[in-house]
Amino acid sequence: MAQRFSRRQFIKLSALLAGGAASIGAARGQGLDDLVRAVADVADHRPAFRADAQTTGELIGPSGEPMSHAGTAAAVNGNHRWVMVIDLAKCDGCRECTKACDAMHYVPPGQEWIKVFENRDDQVAGSYWFPRPCMQCDNAPCAKVCPVGATFKREDGIVLVNQDRCIGCRYCIAACPYGARYFNWSEPPHTAEELAQPYSVELNYPHRKGVVEKCIFCPTHLEEGKLPACASACRMNALLFGDQVEDVVFNAAGELFSFSQLIRDKAGFRYMEELGTEPRVWYLPPRDRVYPAPQS
Amino acid sequence: MANRIVQLVGIAALALVLTMFAQTAWADDPPGAKLFQTYCASCHGEAGKGGFGPAIGTEKFLGGHDDASMIKTTSEGVAAKGMPAWSKANGGSLSDDQIAEIIAYLRSLSPGSSSTVATSAPTAVPTSATAPTVAVIVQSRLTLAQATGKNGAVVLKATLTGEDGKPIEGAAISFSRATSFGNLDLGSAKTDSQGLAALTVAEVPSAARQVVAAFKGDKSSAASKSALRLEPSDQAVAANGAEVNNAQLSMDEPLLSPDGSLITPNPPLVPATLFVMVVLGVWSIYALVVYQLFRVRKAGVVENKVNTLTFRQ
Amino acid sequence: MQRQSAREDILFQPLRSNSIGFYLFCAFLLAIIGWAAYAYYIQLRDGLVVTGLRNYIFWGIYMTNFVFFIGISHAGTLISAILRVTGAEWRRPITRMAEAITLFALTIGAPMIIIDMGHPERLPNLLLYGRLQSPILWDLISVTTYIVGSLMYLYLPMVPDLAECRDRLTDAPNWKRFVYRVLSLGWRGNEEQKRRLERGVSIMAITIIPVAVSVHTVVSWIFGMTLRPGWHSTIFGPYFVVGAIFSGIAALLVAMAIFRRVYHLESYLQEKHFRYLGLLLLVMDVIYIYFTLSEYLTMAYGNEAADQGVMQMLFVGDFAPIFWTMILGGFVLPGLMLALPNLVKNPSPSSAPLLNLRPLAAAIALVVIALVTTAPGVGASADIQMATVTPVLRLIGIIAAIGGVFWVMLPFMQAHPIGTVVTASVLVNIGMWLKRYIIIVPTLYNPLIPIQNVPTEWAHYTPTWVEWSITAGAFASFILLYALFSKMFPIVSIWETSEQKPELPAGGGTRG
Structure with a gap:
């Protein structure tokens, strides 16, 4: 190793x-x-990150216990590969997703783990709203450059940040082409509920000073079979979430779609595919929009 | 691996406890009950209420599975889910009669599911409120099979028959795929004179899929449902006994592979080795230079001694 | 022999006594360092929020300092190792100074990264969980190797001098004599010792060159391995190495000038040393300008959307003042200062009366430059023809003005060759610091998804007092370490300079 x-x-x-x-x-x-x-x-090409009970910074499960690494993979024929699909034709830029994310993760002020940009590809084309969560890249540049393995890629596709280990060098921020990573420049303001939880990589809080954090697809919601906070808050049902292994995505309205069919039929794409980061977030082009285009 | 062992030991302990609890009930119960307590309750729970295995004593389950499929599952097992094959023909310990007794016992737990009483499935009679007279509603049976269509496409074939075995024609069969998040609608088809409804699935699945055919029921037939496991390969394994709905996402199993590894990529071996070799090479050269310094010191010490000796002489 | 000894006495003078001025100087530096320590305490207490860094512009002058110091650390390697390997005899009086710059620049530069970290106390994580595919790990390994190597390379040729100190400075304080005795390794100068030491020096001289090259290459790869416009460039490795050697020579020239003046080393550091190093600096300057042109022309010509923002910012946008100061003041002007006095003959004595008017002419030329460069913007002009012609006129004006200044200043530059070279070196060092800033910051202003909807302070970077204080502290620490070193050990290698036949002191002012 x-x-x-x-x-x-x-x-x-x-x-x-x-x-x-x-x-x-x-x-x-x-x-x-x-x-x-x-x-x-x-x-063996085995990953560098291994939880080790003797060292600090091991993986911590959602309720504070050391996370099991001895899962029975053989039985896991249905292991998940989470995907998000964002329908740009439906996003009306209301930013409810950002608010829901802030509420769910007690996101420190200024950070937007899912940030809604107003994109305009050129001067002739109209602009459209563009929500940008963490792309949870399969070939994650952040995980590649992290000198201590604090940022790592999990088998279900989620890229997590172990804030017990992060040294705060911010190289991952430099490496991320999507600007999805945030650094806590000062001690973030805390709330009582936030502090009541023990820290876990799957919650990304309580927040600390001097470490990097980002969108993590709400693993605690997924565990309960729920949508991530942003997707469940989307009143336009523009955010779909699901599992690539099961080939299904669903939205806040509870509509289910075959992921592969949806991406194929609507010519879905991944943002900055040319960089080879292999994101796990697909976009559906903003055609036949169901809201007035952004005015600016 | 350790977790696996703990799990098995736990199941065994649970089975023992449940068996002891069940002792008292044996005397009065039908023969199937004893067999169920002995062989099945450790996983499926007392009276099939569910446990490590799915709840198979419920109305919901029994309503959706016919005897034939249940017998088949019991006999052949579901390897992927940990259900053993019980029939002697498959290396198990139960005779066909015993299996039939167990099924009969299960049916007795939920009488409606095998009788002709319409209340067993409220959705089965959508028009009952408007119908002035109660029609005779017979239990329907739906079987689902997989066939290969043009260009290797998967064709789902559902056959709907009445209790008497006669095909039911003109019934709408809806096909769906069971996922962790609910059922994904695949489309629907009407049964023909053979009671056959076929649907071509758009693509060959890349991973195992659970598909469900459902008949909502109509004026004369009760609802019925059948499930099928589509394997990525051509072999479809009937999995009628498997729990279809509400598969919960579980945190402890699917996320990490056995060695606890995460798939963050590592540097490839050859460049990494080269790199380390170069670094170690430079440091070996440093060591060589440090050795020269040791020798410089040694040479000085020797000369000092020589000088001292010369002086004394 | 007597004369030789008297000459060497100059070298021992700084080691024998400390003037009150030296103590005051140290106190001044310590005050700056103390202030920087206080600033760092504030930063540790409140977090990096006390810097001007925010989420978009997340690296700033700490990283600039890091790259700058690593850059000047290349002085020692090049001068000492390359000249030693190639057998250039004139290197002898300057090798020790150069090697000391390397060691202290690394000692100060490497911790700049730690100061930049959000959790400096987790530094051991790099050893506990280090991952070989991260360029930061490459950097850590490479810089560690370089520090150890340069320490050894500084120490090896110093052993005979330490023995000299041990034997001659018998009235030094006990602790000093103890240090000399231990470090001189019982050096008696016998044949085996000489053979062993020379072998060690030769091995290190060859080994340290690739190590040094690797260090700055790897530093550049920290930037080059990301997918950001302006950083993701294949030229970065050699570009940084050349820049490092360039700024390293400049730093060495400044240090030489200071020591020459303060420690009265005129007989050792002669004009020819400045002239030779000046020419080397000129060569590196030209190569660096070439690399810069190559880098920016490729980016600007291809004009990818992502690169456009950076180019626009550098050439005409927010960073244009820094960029053009760097290009003109840091590269072109020093280049001319180094090249022209060697190209143009001394003016004839008959034009002497005219010479007195030259300063006036120089002032006029400078005013012209100022007027031309600050003339009303051409963009506002509705007249298309004027809009195209004016920049050309302006360019011609600038070139003419610079030419005028040089024509005027040439006799003075020729009369003061050392001053000219040192001035050029100072300009180069300022230019190279700016260059590192220009590499790091404008790229961060231009992420691939443009900055939108953030507080103004997130989208702009202005270094705060904390950052400037720590930067000042870093420079003060560097100077302090260097000064203390020069008080403890002879700053010119005694045995190497006496090994060669000593030259007579050259007459001041004339060319040697």
Whole structure:
């Protein structure tokens, strides 16, 4: 595993720094088989992020318990790959989604985990509303550049931020082409309900100073079979959410659609597909709009 | 793996406790009840109220499944869901008669589901309020099968028959797909003179799908429902016994693979190894230089000693 | 031999006694550092909100300082290692200074990243959970390697000098003598010691060159590996390396001038050293201008939507003043100052009376430049022809004015070659600091999804007093470390300068 691998390597580097004798001692302590295993782990391409009870910053489940990593994958033929579909023809720019998200996650002021832009592709074309959540990219640039694995990609497609581990270097913000990540520049204002919850990566709160956070598709809602806060608040039913494995998305009105059919029939697309980030958010083009176009 | 073992031990313990509780009820109950308590209750709960396995003693379930499908499921099992195959023909411990007794017992739990009383399914008689006289409503049976159509497309074939086995013609059969979020409508078709309604599914599914055919019932026939598991391959496995609705999303299972891994990509092996080798190479050169310094010191010390000796002499 | 010893005494002078001025200087620097420490305390207490950084412009002058210091750290490598490997004899008096710049610039530069972090106390996470595919890890590994390497490379050639200190500074305080005794490794200058040391120095001189190149390449990759306009560029690695060497030489020239003046090292740091290094600086300047042109022309010509915003901001928008100051003041002007005195002959003595009028002419030329560059904007003009002609006239005016200034200043520059080179170096350093700022900040003003609907302070970056204080503290720490080093160890390598046949001190003012 690369993380252990590089840690070992760093131990070696610092040992060398301290002096040759210490280095020899460290190397002897580790043993050859350990090293072989480390190399083999890298060969497996196994992810660097592994919860480790002995280290701080392990994954914490929704109710504060260490999250189980020993799931029975064999039984999980229905494992989920969450997708969001945003119908630009329906979004009227009311920003109820942003408000619902703020309320659900106690989002610190100024941050908009789902931000509604007014897009205009060129001067001739009209403008349209463009809600931008975190795209939960499959080839997430943020997860790639994170030096400590605080940002990681989960198998259900969600990109999470472990704020117990984040060092606040903001490199992920630099890497994200969508501007979906936010940094807490100061201690965020807290509410009693927010502080009553133990911190979990799946809630992203209580918020802390000096770490990065973002939209996480409301995993706690998904657990209950509910829509993420933004989608359930969308009165235009423009936000659809679902599971790519089950090939279904649904909206706040409870309408179900076949995800693949919907994307195919309405020529869905992903924003900045050319960057190769493989987002998990699809957009349906803003044609035959059901609201007046933005005036500006 | 550890979780799996804990789970199994838990199920076993549960089974034991339930069996002990059930002792008292044995004397009066029909033979199927004993068998059910012995073999089924550990998973499906006492009187089939549900537990680790789906609730199969409820009206809702019994109304949606006919005896044949239940017998089939019991005999052959549902490997994907952990339901063993019970019939001796399939390596189980129950004879066909015993299975039939268990089914009969289940039917007795919800008498309406197997009788001709219309109240078993309120939706079955949508026109009953306006009908001046109560018509005789017979139980209907719906079976669902999978066939391959043009270009490998999946065709769902639902056959609707009355209790007497005669096909029911002109009934609207609606097809839907069961998902974690509810049923996704696939379309509907009317039965022909053979009682057959067919629907071509737009695409071959990439993963296992649960499809449901439903007959809402009409003036003369009660509602019925049948489910089928479409496998990504051509083999369709009948899964009539499986719980169709309200599959809850569970947090602890699907999210992480067994080694607790997340799919954040790692650097490929070859560049990473090269990188580490280069870094270690540079540091080895440093070590070499530090060694030169050690030798410089050693040479100095030796000379000092020589000087001292010379001085004394 | 007697003369040689007297000459070397100059080198030991700073080590023997400290003037009151030195203590005052240190106190002044410590005051700045203390103030910066207070600013950092404020930042730790309240979070990075006390900086001008916000969510869109999230990296600012801390990162600028980081890149700048890593940049000037390249002085030591190039001068010392490359010149040593190529056997350039004139390098001897300046190697120690250059290597010390490397070490201290790294010591100050690397922590700038930590100051920029939201959770500096979690730095060990980099070792505990470090992930090899993150450029920050590459940076960490590379900079650590470089710091250790440059420390060794500074120390190795110093061993004989330390022995010299041990033997000659017998009246030094005990702790100093202890340091000299321990660090000199029992150096007696016998054959084996010489052989071993020379082997060590040669190995390090070769090893440190690729390490140094890798450091600045990796620093550039922090930016280059993202998908942002203005950063995602293949040229960034070499571009940063050249820039680093460029600013490193400039920093070294400034340091040389200061030491020459303060420690009276005129007999060691002669005019020819400034002239040679000045030429090297000129070469790097030209290469850097070439890289800059290549980078911006490619971006501007392709004119991708994402790049347009950055280009517009740099050439005519909010950053145009900084950009053109950097181009003209930081690159072109120093280039001319370094090149012209070597190209044009001394004016004939007959024109001497005219020379006295040259300052006046220079002033007039400057006024012309000012007038031309601040003339009413052409964009407002309705006259198409004027709109196209005016910029050309303005350009010609600027070139003519600069040419005039140089024509006027040339005799003075030729009369004061050291002053000219050092002035150019100062300009280069300012220009390169601005350049790093220009690389980092305008790109952040232009995210791929343009900034919309945010508080004004989110969309604009102005460094706050905290950032300036910490920046001042960083520079003060650098100077303090350097000054203390020069008080503790001979700043010119004694054995290397005496190894070569000493030259007679050249007469002041004439070209050596």
